[in-house]
Amino acid sequence: MEPQKRARYSKRLDAEELQEILMEEESDEELDDINDFTDPRPGILSSSSSSSSDNEAEEPEIRFRHRRPGDLPKVLDFTGPPSGINRSAAPNINSQSSPFSIFILFFQQIFQILVQESNRYFHQFLARQDAPGPSVQPPDVTIEEIYNFLAIIIQMGHDQRDTLKDYWSRDEQYYTPFYRNTMVRDRFLHILRFLHFENNDAPPNRDDPEYDRLWKIRKIFDNLNNKFCELYNPAERLAVDEVIVLFKGRVIFRQYIPKKRKRFGIKIYKLCDSLGYTYDMTVYLGKQRQLATEQITSTHGIVLQLIRRVEGLGHKIYMDNYFSSPALFDDLLDRKINSCGTVRNDRRGMPQDIRPKSMKLKKGDVVTRVKGHLSVVRWKDKRDVYVLTNLHPPPLEGNFRDESGHAVKPHVIEDYNAHMGFVDKSDRMVNSYGIARRTWKWTKKLFFHLLDMTILNAYLLHKSCGGKMTHKKFREVLVRDLILESHEANLTVSGVSRGRPSSSGAQMVRLEVKHSQHWPAKGKQRRCRVCSQNKKRKMTFYYCEKCDVALCVADCFRRWHTRVKV
Structure with a gap:
């Protein structure tokens, strides 16, 4: 074959191979549209017959293009269980369950770890x-004392004071009998000083490539994280974001984020649903080689770790520009998860032609680019907003302003604003009655933040069962339940005290003779607590206003408030 004929034959083969590759990526109808479309700007696919260069012919990958009328996302059907408590893991929990009975589901093993360590x-x-x-x-330390210790710690979140000793002060402006009746001050300070979560005599090797910087509290953290996932079925729409646990002490993975209200602290990545329930979480441990089971090398890996328990169920996940990228969204869609989030315009894989250097927009302008099921939207209000989504159809391009001249938000922006705040909602509720103090070590600081988070999750479990308590009321009743459980656990069957009782062991916490607030009230029908403890099933409409315990008025109300063993 002559050289000139051989060259023409080779070019024809290259064009046919390119045509076959494009046919695999696009449908016949889409391919015709692409062949008719020519755009000299970078980042836009241009197939203009003979004028295309050899380099363009050798790059068959699909790039972002202009929106077309038939572009639709691949929205997956949600196939997960109904949101709320996981009945298989907690079959006996209902709207009448006490806060302690829900809280103990999370903290059963934690109590033993605290006592032992x-x-x-x-x-x-x-x-x-x-x-x-x-x-x-x-x-x-006994487990009964840990009950009382945690009850005091939780109550301190509702009663902020300058120093710990102020809680036991006899000064008129500070005097509160609750604290000294629950535990002696020196005993409380002793437990607080030696509160520990891991054996110091068996530390991991720092030179080990799998060295875990969180080892001092890893056992507690993983135990709670597993319980969070086990006891709850998350809703269809979830959000991924970061929170900061305020801490200004010394720890190698402490973060400084100047734009946050809490600038210094320990960063936690969380996956939350619409109630604010923390379903999964992980701590940022700095630039290091992570554990073999936690290959977190980027924000891409962080998101993949957080969603590992909800893969394949059709969840919809929202995130901000710290996490979003085209590669991540494609990866999540392969795992049957739709995604939406703001995105940085310089992320790898983003279209080049809609960046500020390539295109200037006016207020209200909307520009859209599409690649497969993925859409990029640039919207101009007071500043540019970039959104990446495979959950919403790409909006129309143009300038959209109302009669007052205000920019009209595209639907994808409104939907993002409605669902992105789940993690912030959880963080606000956790910090509403925060118990952490600035003098504690980072392990204690993180532990008490986890305690607040556990109480919130327990409250949301109760709420998902139809419970009507507020978050504040739930915490207050939990404090009383912990103290009551401490007294009951500290008595043997014969009524003889064992172990080291608290300073209030001789007096019943639920019996307040002076200024008593234990009055019967009528409400929903519930099982009588005294009858239940005597293995009798009896329903009553009456309960004690102070204890929030259902009791028969005739006899059980008196027995509950006057006897140690009811």
Whole structure:
């Protein structure tokens, strides 16, 4: 074959191969539209027969293009269970369940860890002392004391004071009998000082490539995180975002974010639903080699870790420009998850021709680019807003303003604003009665934040079952339940005290003779608490206003408030 004929034959083969590749990516109708479309701007596919260069012919990948009338996203059907409590994991929880019975679902194993590790840490401290300590050492912490300790800690979130000693002060402006009746001050400070979560004598090797910077509280964190997922079925629409646990002390993964209200602290990535329930979370540990089970190397990996338990169910996830990218959204769609979020215009894979340097917009302008099921929307209001979505149809291009001259929001912007705030809602509720103090170590700071988060999740579980309590009321009743459980756990069947009782062990917390607020009231029909404890099933409309416990008026009301063993 002659050289000139051979060259023409080779070019014809290249064009046919390119045609086959494009046919695999686009339908016949779309291919005709692409062939008729010519745009010299960068980032826009241009197939203009003989004028195209060899480099363009060798790059068959699909790029962002202008919107067409038939462009529609691939919106997946949601196939997950109804949102709310997971009945298979907690079959006995209902709207009449006490706050403690829900809270213990999360904290059952945590109580044992706190008792074991706090006592171990105290004995390790004594062993390190050069001089012999006093002949009489404080006794080991018991689980009953941990109940009382956490009850005081939770109550402190409703009663902020300058120092811890102020809670036990006898000064008229500070005096509150609750704290000294629940636990002696020195005992409380002892537990707080030696509160611990892991064995210090067996630390991991820092040179290990799988070294975990969170090892001192990893056991607690993973236990709670697994319980959050186990006990709840999230709603269809979820949000991914970050929160900051305020901390100004020394820790290698502390973050400084100047635009946040809490500029210094520990960063936690969370996945929340519309109620504000924290379904999954992970702590940012800095630039390091992560655990083998947590390959977090980028924001892409963070999102994939958070959604690993909801893959394949058709969830809709919203995120901000810190996480969003075309590659991530394509990856999530492969995992049967639709996504929507603001995006940075310089992210890899974003179209070049809608950047500010390539295109100037006026207020109210909307520009759209499409690639497969993915759409990029640039909308101009007071500033440019870039949105990436495979959940909404691409909006019309043009200038849209109302009669007053205000820019009209596209539907994708309104939908993003309506669902992106789930994590912020959760963070606001967690911090409404925050118990963390600035003097605590980072492990304690993080633990008490997790405690607040657990109480909120327990409250939302109760709410999903039809409970009518407010968040504040739920916490207050939980405090009383913890103290009551402490007293009941500290008594044997014969009524003889065992272990080290609290300072209020001789008096019933639920019995307040002076200024008593224990009055019967009528409400919804519920099971009598006293009859239930005596293995009798009896319903009543009456309950105690202070204790919020259903009781028969005739006999059980008196027994509940006058006897240790009802």
